[in-house]
Amino acid sequence: MRPISTRTITVIWLALSAITLLSWWLAPGHSGEPAVPSTVVTLAVVVLGAVKGRMIIRYFMEVRAAPRWLRLATDGWLLVLWSAIFAVYLW
Known part of the structure:
Protein backbone atom coordinates (compact mmCIF):
# COMPACT_ATOMS: atom_id res chain seq x y z
CA MET A 1 0.00 0.00 0.00
CA ARG A 2 1.39 3.38 -0.92
CA PRO A 3 2.15 5.95 1.79
CA ILE A 4 -0.58 8.39 2.68
CA SER A 5 -0.09 11.91 1.32
CA THR A 6 0.24 15.05 3.37
CA ARG A 7 -2.85 16.40 1.61
CA THR A 8 -4.93 13.41 2.71
CA ILE A 9 -3.73 13.75 6.30
CA THR A 10 -4.65 17.45 6.22
CA VAL A 11 -8.13 16.70 4.87
CA ILE A 12 -8.66 14.02 7.54
CA TRP A 13 -7.48 16.42 10.25
CA LEU A 14 -9.88 19.10 8.98
CA ALA A 15 -12.72 16.57 8.96
CA LEU A 16 -11.90 15.56 12.54
CA SER A 17 -11.88 19.22 13.57
CA ALA A 18 -15.21 19.80 11.83
CA ILE A 19 -16.74 16.80 13.60
CA THR A 20 -15.48 18.14 16.93
CA LEU A 21 -17.06 21.55 16.25
CA LEU A 22 -20.31 19.92 15.11
CA SER A 23 -20.44 17.84 18.31
CA TRP A 24 -19.93 20.98 20.37
CA TRP A 25 -22.58 22.84 18.40
CA LEU A 26 -25.09 20.04 19.00
CA ALA A 27 -24.56 20.20 22.76
CA PRO A 28 -27.42 22.05 24.48
CA GLY A 29 -25.35 23.64 27.28
CA HIS A 30 -23.78 26.55 25.38
CA SER A 31 -27.04 28.24 24.32
CA GLY A 32 -27.59 29.91 27.70
CA GLU A 33 -30.68 27.82 28.42
CA PRO A 34 -30.74 24.86 30.81
CA ALA A 35 -29.41 21.68 29.26
CA ARG A 68 -8.03 -7.40 6.86
CA TRP A 69 -8.67 -9.20 10.15
CA LEU A 70 -7.24 -6.26 12.11
CA ARG A 71 -9.33 -3.72 10.19
CA LEU A 72 -12.46 -5.78 10.87
CA ALA A 73 -11.51 -6.27 14.52
CA THR A 74 -11.06 -2.54 15.09
CA ASP A 75 -14.35 -1.78 13.33
CA GLY A 76 -16.08 -4.41 15.47
CA TRP A 77 -14.51 -3.03 18.63
CA LEU A 78 -15.70 0.48 17.77
CA LEU A 79 -19.22 -0.81 17.09
CA VAL A 80 -19.37 -2.64 20.42
CA LEU A 81 -17.83 0.28 22.33
CA TRP A 82 -20.13 2.99 20.99
CA SER A 83 -23.21 0.75 21.13
CA ALA A 84 -22.45 0.05 24.80
CA ILE A 85 -22.01 3.76 25.52
CA PHE A 86 -25.37 4.54 23.93
CA ALA A 87 -27.05 1.60 25.71
CA VAL A 88 -25.76 2.81 29.07
CA TYR A 89 -27.11 6.28 28.27
CA LEU A 90 -30.56 4.86 27.47
CA TRP A 91 -30.57 2.64 30.55
Whole structure:
Protein backbone atom coordinates (compact mmCIF):
# COMPACT_ATOMS: atom_id res chain seq x y z
CA MET A 1 0.00 0.00 0.00
CA ARG A 2 1.39 3.38 -0.92
CA PRO A 3 2.15 5.95 1.79
CA ILE A 4 -0.58 8.39 2.68
CA SER A 5 -0.09 11.91 1.32
CA THR A 6 0.24 15.05 3.37
CA ARG A 7 -2.85 16.40 1.61
CA THR A 8 -4.93 13.41 2.71
CA ILE A 9 -3.73 13.75 6.30
CA THR A 10 -4.65 17.45 6.22
CA VAL A 11 -8.13 16.70 4.87
CA ILE A 12 -8.66 14.02 7.54
CA TRP A 13 -7.48 16.42 10.25
CA LEU A 14 -9.88 19.10 8.98
CA ALA A 15 -12.72 16.57 8.96
CA LEU A 16 -11.90 15.56 12.54
CA SER A 17 -11.88 19.22 13.57
CA ALA A 18 -15.21 19.80 11.83
CA ILE A 19 -16.74 16.80 13.60
CA THR A 20 -15.48 18.14 16.93
CA LEU A 21 -17.06 21.55 16.25
CA LEU A 22 -20.31 19.92 15.11
CA SER A 23 -20.44 17.84 18.31
CA TRP A 24 -19.93 20.98 20.37
CA TRP A 25 -22.58 22.84 18.40
CA LEU A 26 -25.09 20.04 19.00
CA ALA A 27 -24.56 20.20 22.76
CA PRO A 28 -27.42 22.05 24.48
CA GLY A 29 -25.35 23.64 27.28
CA HIS A 30 -23.78 26.55 25.38
CA SER A 31 -27.04 28.24 24.32
CA GLY A 32 -27.59 29.91 27.70
CA GLU A 33 -30.68 27.82 28.42
CA PRO A 34 -30.74 24.86 30.81
CA ALA A 35 -29.41 21.68 29.26
CA VAL A 36 -32.13 19.12 28.61
CA PRO A 37 -31.23 15.51 27.77
CA SER A 38 -32.02 14.54 24.19
CA THR A 39 -31.77 11.01 22.82
CA VAL A 40 -31.49 12.30 19.25
CA VAL A 41 -28.61 14.65 20.08
CA THR A 42 -26.90 11.93 22.10
CA LEU A 43 -27.23 9.45 19.23
CA ALA A 44 -25.80 12.04 16.82
CA VAL A 45 -22.82 12.70 19.08
CA VAL A 46 -22.23 8.96 19.58
CA VAL A 47 -22.26 8.40 15.82
CA LEU A 48 -19.89 11.33 15.30
CA GLY A 49 -17.60 9.91 17.99
CA ALA A 50 -17.60 6.53 16.26
CA VAL A 51 -16.75 8.16 12.93
CA LYS A 52 -13.92 10.12 14.56
CA GLY A 53 -12.61 7.01 16.26
CA ARG A 54 -12.59 5.07 13.00
CA MET A 55 -10.82 7.89 11.15
CA ILE A 56 -8.17 8.16 13.86
CA ILE A 57 -7.60 4.41 13.95
CA ARG A 58 -7.49 4.10 10.17
CA TYR A 59 -5.34 7.10 9.28
CA PHE A 60 -3.28 8.01 12.33
CA MET A 61 -2.71 4.52 13.74
CA GLU A 62 -2.02 3.09 10.24
CA VAL A 63 -4.66 0.35 10.48
CA ARG A 64 -5.73 1.09 6.92
CA ALA A 65 -2.59 -0.75 5.76
CA ALA A 66 -3.01 -3.59 8.28
CA PRO A 67 -4.30 -7.08 7.51
CA ARG A 68 -8.03 -7.40 6.86
CA TRP A 69 -8.67 -9.20 10.15
CA LEU A 70 -7.24 -6.26 12.11
CA ARG A 71 -9.33 -3.72 10.19
CA LEU A 72 -12.46 -5.78 10.87
CA ALA A 73 -11.51 -6.27 14.52
CA THR A 74 -11.06 -2.54 15.09
CA ASP A 75 -14.35 -1.78 13.33
CA GLY A 76 -16.08 -4.41 15.47
CA TRP A 77 -14.51 -3.03 18.63
CA LEU A 78 -15.70 0.48 17.77
CA LEU A 79 -19.22 -0.81 17.09
CA VAL A 80 -19.37 -2.64 20.42
CA LEU A 81 -17.83 0.28 22.33
CA TRP A 82 -20.13 2.99 20.99
CA SER A 83 -23.21 0.75 21.13
CA ALA A 84 -22.45 0.05 24.80
CA ILE A 85 -22.01 3.76 25.52
CA PHE A 86 -25.37 4.54 23.93
CA ALA A 87 -27.05 1.60 25.71
CA VAL A 88 -25.76 2.81 29.07
CA TYR A 89 -27.11 6.28 28.27
CA LEU A 90 -30.56 4.86 27.47
CA TRP A 91 -30.57 2.64 30.55
